[in-house]
Amino acid sequence: xxxxxxxxxxxxxxxxxxxxxxxxxxxxxxxxxxxxxxxxxxxxxxxxxxxxxxxxxxxxxxxxxxxxxxxxxxxxxxxxxxxxxxxxxxxxxxxxxxxxxxxxxxxxxxxxxxxxxxxxxxxxxxxxxxxxxxxxxxxxxxxxxxxxxxxxxxxxxxxxxxxxxxxxxxxxxxxxxxxxxxxxxxxxxxxxxxxxxxxxxxxxxxxxxxxxxxxxxxxxxxxxxxxxxxxxxxxxxxxxxxxxxxxxxxxxxxxxxxxxxxxxxxxxxxxxxxxxxxxx
Numbered sequence: 105x106x107x108x109x110x111x112x113x114x115x116x117x118x119x120x121x122x123x124x125x126x127x128x129x130x131x132x133x134x135x136x137x138x139x140x141x142x143x144x145x146x147x148x149x150x151x152x153x154x155x156x157x158x159x160x161x162x163x164x165x166x167x168x169x170x171x172x173x174x175x176x177x178x179x180x181x182x183x184x185x186x187x188x189x190x191x192x193x194x195x196x197x198x199x200x201x202x203x204x205x206x207x208x209x210x211x212x213x214x215x216x217x218x219x220x221x222x223x224x225x226x227x228x229x230x231x232x233x234x235x236x237x238x239x240x241x242x243x244x245x246x247x248x249x250x251x252x253x254x255x256x257x258x259x260x261x262x263x264x265x266x267x268x269x270x271x272x273x274x275x276x277x278x279x280x281x282x283x284x285x286x287x288x289x290x291x292x293x294x295x296x297x298x299x300x301x302x303x304x305x306x307x308x309x310x311x312x313x314x315x316x317x318x319x320x321x322x323x324x325x326x327x328x329x330x331x332x333x334x335x336x337x338x339x340x341x342x343x344x345x346x347x348x349x350x351x352x353x354x355x356x357x358x359x360x361x362x363x364x365x366x367x368x369x370x371x372x373x374x375x376x377x378x379x380x381x382x383x384x
Contacts, residue, residue: 119215124230127193128287130200131231143159146239149181150246151307154308157247163282174247179333180305186236186263187270187325188296193228194274195292197221198281217371218364221278225271232267236241262331262345269324272359279370299325324359327351 131138197220201210211221241378280291301310302316303325309317320326320371334340 109367112266115214116216116219117262119213119219119228120223122215124227127224127226127227127231127284130204142235142238145185145235146242149178149185149239150243152181153178153243153247171248175337176333177242178247180270180329182236182240183263183329184300184303184305184325185239186232187328189232189235190225190228190267190270191274191277191296191302192220192292193231194224195277195280195295197224197275197278198278202281211371217368221271221275221364225274228271228274229267243362245317250284253337255335255339255341258340258342258345259332259335261342262328262335262348262352264347265356266324266328269352269355269359272356272361272363273324275363275367276359279367280364280373282367282370299323304327304329321351324352324355327355 153174156177160171187330204305215221277292277295284291286342298319302312302320303323304312304320309320309326312320327348331340331345331352334345336349
């Protein structure tokens with residue numbers, strides 16, 4: 105049989121796009137469930153933002169900037185919705201293969217595992233951006249927010265860099281369903297909950313106990329929220345966002361190859377012990 109004349113990198117890029125398309129069709133197939141989670145996330149975001157209005161009402165005009173507080177909470181809810189979507193899609197990679205019965209085909213295909221996970225990551229970013237934009241559009245109908253002094257470019261740069269580090273973080277978590285078909289996915293939910301707790305999504309990290317503040321320094325979500333809030337609430341310039349950007353760059357460089365390495369180790373272990381195809 106004659107070998108393909110196409111360069112290897114081109115074949116891998118085609119495979120990446122194939123995985124993106126596959127996830128699109130999976131989302132399309134289960135669109136009712138996606139609608140349910142979209143509405144849930146939307147209502148959750150609006151509810152959290154109303155907390156700011158409620159605090160202002162309880163304060164009785166005592167000095168709390170209600171509009172700023174509502175904007176602070178909304179930004180936190182939106183960014184967490186987007187970043188947790190990336191983390192969830194990557195961490196559920198193995199579970200989706202088991203649910204769809206495609207485990208054997210995916211893990212024996214010629215495409216590399218890096219190509220597979222890259223395709224999943226690109227789809228998660230695209231889907232997360234679309235869903236976040238919809239939620240923001242709906243939220244803007246409810247609230248008059250403080251978005252006059254905004255550096256959108258800076259916020260987008262921070263968000264893009266953080267997306268890369270979350271892809272690596274999600275790939276690390278994705279190994280858990282490989283190691284434990286029965287309860288591995290539940291462990292990824294614990295990781296997501298810990299990130300929510302320590303990263304300052306709805307409050308400043310400074311209010312946490314000291315040991316939790318130390319943990320927050322290893323969460324990419326912490327730096328993403330700091331940088332994006334500074335961009336949207338303070339209009340911070342790109343140069344002043346460097347304290348948030350460089351840790352995200354470092355985490356992206358470390359977490360992506362680390363995640364691929366750990367996932368490959370987990371895949372080899374699952375194949376050797378017969379756990380790859382098990383569903384329970």
